[in-house]
Amino acid sequence: MPLIKTWQLITGSAVAGLALSAGAVVAAGPWDSGQRKAERVAAASWGRTGGGDHGEQQLPLAAPSAPGVLSPLRAPGSAPAAPARNQDSLGGALRPLLTDPALGTARGASVVEAATGAVLFESGSREAMTPASTIKIATASAALAALGPEHRIKTTVVPAPGGRIVLVGGGDPSLSARKKNPAGPGGSLVALAADTAQALRSANTDTVTLGYDATLFTGPARHPIGPNGNIAPVSALMADEGRSDDSFSGPADRSDDPAGDAARAFADLLRERGITVTGEAAAAKAPAGAQPLAVTLSTPLGALVERMLTNSDNDIAEALARQTALAAAKPASFEGGEQAVTERLATLGVDLAGARFADGSGLNRADKVSAGLLTSLLAKAADPARPGLRPVLTGLPVAGFSGTLRARNAGESPAAGLLRAKTGTLTGVNSLAGAVVDPSGRLLVFAFLTANTPAPDTAEKALDKLAATVATTP
Secondary structure, three states, X not given: OOOOOHHHOOHHHHHHOOOOOHHHHHHHOOOOOOHHHHHHHHXXXXXOOOOOOOOOOOOOOOOOOOOOOOOOOOOXXXXXXXXXXXXXXXXXXXXXXXXXXXXXXXXXXEEEEOOOOOEEEEEOOOOOEOOHHXXXXXXXXXXXXXXXXXXOOEEEEXXXXXXXXXXXXXXXXXXXXXXXXXXOOOOEHHHHHHHHHHHHHHOOOOEEEEEEEOOOOOOOOOOOOOOXXXXXXXXXXXXXXXXXXXXXXXXXXXXXXXXXXXXXXXXHHHHHOOOEEEEEEEEOOOOOOOOOOEEEEOOOHHHHHHHHHHHOOHHHHHHHHHHHHHHOOOOOOXXXXXXXXXXXXXXXXXXXXXOEOOOOOOOOOOOEEOHHHHHHHHHHHHOOOOHHHOXXXXXXXXXXXXXXXXXXXXXOOOOOOOXXXXXXXXXXXXXXXXXXXXXXXXXXXXXXXXXXXXXHHHHHHHHHHHHHHHHHOO
């Protein structure tokens, strides 16, 4: 089945897709390796009929038709679909909520109408603060602007002298050694081994030694936070994010040597296909200009962005920062990523005053962005003139439904199924930034940043109240 191109999505479907009906969810697309498909089936199952077929013989009943839940978004420059939103009413609703002690000692807030750029509410919106994982919005925007949503990352096998082949890492964070990757499609060591074995047999070769080249990325591999279950050592060659279990998201024990482990898994896959691999896989430099024996490609960059935002995937985030650096001919390191992301975002015309992108994931407390910067980037992603940035919106988790928002603004919340947002959490830091269609059909983007919060659970509840208020204030 051909991949639905994320740049073909309209702004409205990016945000209004999960409005508690199967038809609306289908509009939200795209379907990344079952991620959006799972949303569609889950949404259909909420009704009394229809939905996914979980029986052995019984076919699913037809889902009932449902009227449109949301008014169409108005295009930039068109006549207002409803009277102009009363900015005073939104401010009056948000200001008391911002005084909640659960939000700590410093707050930044920004709410903007995406189509017009009109600022509907702001408080400390230009103050640069530690954003935690909401910085992934910036990482995603920079990578998409640099490379485009259809870009794919190569992992290759090349011949080398002395009967050696070299597995060359290209920095694909979707690379997997599993026969069926639960995270979804991406680069496959299994397919790469099959193609390599076939190429070797075609050359009348059945015995090789294996080297591996992970030199594309430079600088420290370990994130400044040190060993941590939230991120593996950053490597240009890594399978299944260096996870030691069968998980594909969230914290897990990680390999100390992800490149070596990927190479050893590849050697085993070659042996399963009748190729004798002598000795142990060893680090090696691929010969310059060597033509690949076999290639495997990552999932498209747009889908990587969606996966990163939905699951708050730190490994993907750091890989995308380095891909942005490579596109700018800079070292693929923490430092090179910071320089490249900053320069690329500047080309989008956003205010970067006080901003710093010390990493791509938001785990580094040296990161600084403002609430106004985040809403500017979200508005750019909603701009019909910038379809390549659309995955920044389509990848955001859906309140009460998916990813890191599955359990937030859920149940009876008026924002459940309607609000998309990226979460951010570090000790004492909580943030939320995303988009929602308001009752009159306008797409609003928002960002709330906090510092010195006393407890994460109460801070998250306070942030969810703010976001739900943006969603429901007429």
